[in-house]
Amino acid sequence: MLQQQPLTGNGPSNGRGLGLNSHPGIHPLNSVHPSSHHRSDGESGHEGAENGHENRRDIGDILQQIMTITDQSLDEAQAKKHALNCHRMKPALFSVLCEIKEKTGLSMRNAHEEEPQDPQLVRLDNMLLAEGVAGPEKGGGAAAAVSAATSSGGMSPDSSLEHSDYKSKLSQIRNIYHTEMEKYEQACSEFTTHVMNLLREQSRTRPVSPREIERMVAIIHRKFSSIQTQLKQSTCEAVMILRSRFLDARRKRRNFSKQATEVLNEYFYSHLSNPYPSEEAKEELAKQCSITVSQVCNWFGNKRIRYKKNIGKFQEEANIYAMKTAIGATQNEDSTHTPNSTGSGGYSLSGPDLFLGVPPMNGEQPVYMGAQTNGHWQGQNTPPSATSPGSDHSRDSD
DNA sequence: TAATATGATTACTT
DNA sequence: AAGTAATCATATTA
Numbered sequence: 001m002l003q004q005q006p007l008t009g010n011g012p013s014n015g016r017g018l019g020l021n022s023h024p025g026i027h028p029l030n031s032v033h034p035s036s037h038h039r040s041d042g043e044s045g046h047e048g049a050e051n052g053h054e055n056r057r058d059i060g061d062i063l064q065q066i067m068t069i070t071d072q073s074l075d076e077a078q079a080k081k082h083a084l085n086c087h088r089m090k091p092a093l094f095s096v097l098c099e100i101k102e103k104t105g106l107s108m109r110n111a112h113e114e115e116p117q118d119p120q121l122v123r124l125d126n127m128l129l130a131e132g133v134a135g136p137e138k139g140g141g142a143a144a145a146v147s148a149a150t151s152s153g154g155m156s157p158d159s160s161l162e163h164s165d166y167k168s169k170l171s172q173i174r175n176i177y178h179t180e181m182e183k184y185e186q187a188c189s190e191f192t193t194h195v196m197n198l199l200r201e202q203s204r205t206r207p208v209s210p211r212e213i214e215r216m217v218a219i220i221h222r223k224f225s226s227i228q229t230q231l232k233q234s235t236c237e238a239v240m241i242l243r244s245r246f247l248d249a250r251r252k253r254r255n256f257s258k259q260a261t262e263v264l265n266e267y268f269y270s271h272l273s274n275p276y277p278s279e280e281a282k283e284e285l286a287k288q289c290s291i292t293v294s295q296v297c298n299w300f301g302n303k304r305i306r307y308k309k310n311i312g313k314f315q316e317e318a319n320i321y322a323m324k325t326a327i328g329a330t331q332n333e334d335s336t337h338t339p340n341s342t343g344s345g346g347y348s349l350s351g352p353d354l355f356l357g358v359p360p361m362n363g364e365q366p367v368y369m370g371a372q373t374n375g376h377w378q379g380q381n382t383p384p385s386a387t388s389p390g391s392d393h394s395r396d397s398d
Numbered sequence: 399t400a401a402t403a404t405g406a407t408t409a410c411t412t
Numbered sequence: 413a414a415g416t417a418a419t420c421a422t423a424t425t426a
Binding site: 253254255256261294295298299302306 | 403405406
């Protein structure tokens, strides 16, 4: 029963680190059978001699029986044991053994170590607990850990796929961990009871103090818990790997939906003179685009810088969105205040400044070039005179 | 496949 | 803390 499979490759870390392929070696109990010691006591015709001689032979006999008792089959052993217990020299031997034990017992007394709770193990436990691997089953545990780990960035809804992937992987690890743990615990208790029974049984033929049993049990538990520590360790490793992979995935960029960029661009170009959405506006935009506020921040940061760097390149885009907003504005200029067009709700904060102060050229298209990019917005900036590949003079007729 | 677009990150600045 | 500018790394396009 205790030959349980040593955590084969289905472990969380591809079998790495869990390569304990043998049960904890607790052999002091059953390994002593010097089977080669069979003395040939065949010459029984020699009995008449001194008493001492006979006694020695008796003791040798009984010792022999004790030594070989574990070699016997169960029935045989049972019978032998019975015979042993009924042996007339048994009490004497027993008392001798007691005496010897009394003398040698000292060495055992100081073997009294109280394990001071390995800090490494404590750390492992804490981590497993924090990751939601150990401890009670809770759906939010893993998710909480993840969101804590990724709180800085903010995740797009796209990553919810990876998120659930992460969660399922984590629960997989969790399951493996728990089943393995259970297995070990069961094996441990089974083995412990087995050993205790054995010791109890043996206590009939040799002196076994409760203290001894206790010690043996402690040894067994130590052995098993060292295995469990290994399991914990590799579980932690697996979680770490999973986690780093998840965080890597976070770096993977995915473009926002068409509709989302639409909304963002609409806001941007309709607030070109001051494209700094307030906290509220950011939240509103985030909601509309189903992205996070920090993603909105990123987007505006990127947009501002890139627009400023090369206005010419964005001229067309600006015109398009200016047009859109204009249409939206005229559409509802007399009706309800809902400038929706492409799903863009009205950001009713600070009216859109389409065609800001800049006079719309003297011509046809509403060349949308307001934005005081040349020295306004936040702080000073010295755009290296936007290359303006677009034929239209992107600079205001100053 | 190279070039470009784009979302995220980082180091600073204000 | 919010921005800017530079940069990274991937997505998309030509």
